[in-house]
Amino acid sequence: MAEHLSGVESDQPLLVAEGLGKNYGRLTACRDVSFALYPGEVLAIVGESGSGKTTLVKLLLGLERPDTGRVIYTGQSLRREVQVVFQDPASALDPRMRVDDTILEPLRVLRIEGDHPARLRELLDAVGLPRASAKRYPHEFSGGQRQRIAIARALAPRPRVLIGDEPVSALDVSVQAQVLNLLADLQKKRSLTYLFIAHDLAVVRHIADQVAVMYLGRIVERAPAAAIYAAPRHPYTRALLSAVPEPNPRAARARIVLTGDIPSPAHPPAGCPFHPRCPHPKKNDRCRTEAPALRVTGEGSAHVAACHFAEEPM
Numbered sequence: 231m232a233e234h235l236s237g238v239e240s241d242q243p244l245l246v247a248e249g250l251g252k253n254y255g256r257l258t259a260c261r262d263v264s265f266a267l268y269p270g271e272v273l274a275i276v277g278e279s280g281s282g283k284t285t286l287v288k289l290l291l292g293l294e295r296p297d298t299g300r301v302i303y304t305g306q307s308l309r310r311e312v313q314v315v316f317q318d319p320a321s322a323l324d325p326r327m328r329v330d331d332t333i334l335e336p337l338r339v340l341r342i343e344g345d346h347p348a349r350l351r352e353l354l355d356a357v358g359l360p361r362a363s364a365k366r367y368p369h370e371f372s373g374g375q376r377q378r379i380a381i382a383r384a385l386a387p388r389p390r391v392l393i394g395d396e397p398v399s400a401l402d403v404s405v406q407a408q409v410l411n412l413l414a415d416l417q418k419k420r421s422l423t424y425l426f427i428a429h430d431l432a433v434v435r436h437i438a439d440q441v442a443v444m445y446l447g448r449i450v451e452r453a454p455a456a457a458i459y460a461a462p463r464h465p466y467t468r469a470l471l472s473a474v475p476e477p478n479p480r481a482a483r484a485r486i487v488l489t490g491d492i493p494s495p496a497h498p499p500a501g502c503p504f505h506p507r508c509p510h511p512k513k514n515d516r517c518r519t520e521a522p523a524l525r526v527t528g529e530g531s532a533h534v535a536a537c538h539f540a541e542e543p544m
Contacts, residue, residue, distance in 0.1 A: 263449055264449070309340065316396075329379055334386060336387045356416065363379075381416070414436070440454055453535075492507075
């Protein structure tokens with residue numbers, strides 16, 4: 231369960247994960263995940279399917295109890311001040327509820343009083359939907375519009391932290407940019423703090439301040455976004471970045487193709503969890519037998535990576 235500490239100051243984190251671990255029988259979904267989320271920050275957590283991102287979201291929201299570690303929320307109310315936007319708006323919205331009831335539902339559940347009709351109009355305007363949308367049902371909207379409804383619902387109780395669990399991956403590419411721009415605009419206007427879950431580094435490139443890369447339930451690299459994109463330290467991060475389209479054709483980079491699939495969390499490999507797929511030319515027996523610790527690489531303490539060869543180019 232999350233621990234609550236009131237009286238947070240602006241230079242202190244709002245949300246802290248300390249050594250989070252979660253097992254489902256023999257399957258380890260998360261292992262020793264730690265990070266801090268500061269007010270006004272956008273932290274992106276990136277990784278392939280099966281890397282443990284969804285389990286991490288459940289732990290942060292208190293939907294699952296961690297087997298190890300703890301979640302600390304320093305605001306007043308985790309239930310009210312931390313809201314989530316899920317991946318698929320079609321399944322996240324009740325098809326039997328009109329838009330007005332959907333958006334205002336958190337206010338009723340949390341017993342938040344006030345001028346609800348005015349709040350509804352404000353939220354529809356904020357997400358770029360016409361006010362006439364209030365009396366319609368989810369099936370009458372496109373996927374992008376349905377996600378705007380889900381965002382409006384998440385904003386209804388005036389949260390401080392918004393968690394986006396792959397919030398654009400189910401949308402057409404042409405719509406993804408629109409929703410990302412909307413989220414970026416809302417974050418600035420409302421001083422929101424974001425935890426953004428994604429499997430694609432291209433999606434979070436223009437919205438994230440910090441990036442953490444997960445692989446097989448662990449964070450294998452964490453750094454300011456500029457450092458991740460300019461000088462990734464972990465071979466897995468480098469491979470993910472190599473798949474990001476480069477807008478400048480003269481700056482095209484070689485694609486790093488990973489062999490095989492991500493291993494089963496029920497049977498993780500010994501040593502470095504990434505070593506069976508690692509393309510690093512110096513990969514050796516140490517990689518197969520000794521799990522690398524998440525450690526500071528390069529100058530300063532903001533860039534950490536779990537790789538025995540983090541300082542060496544590939």
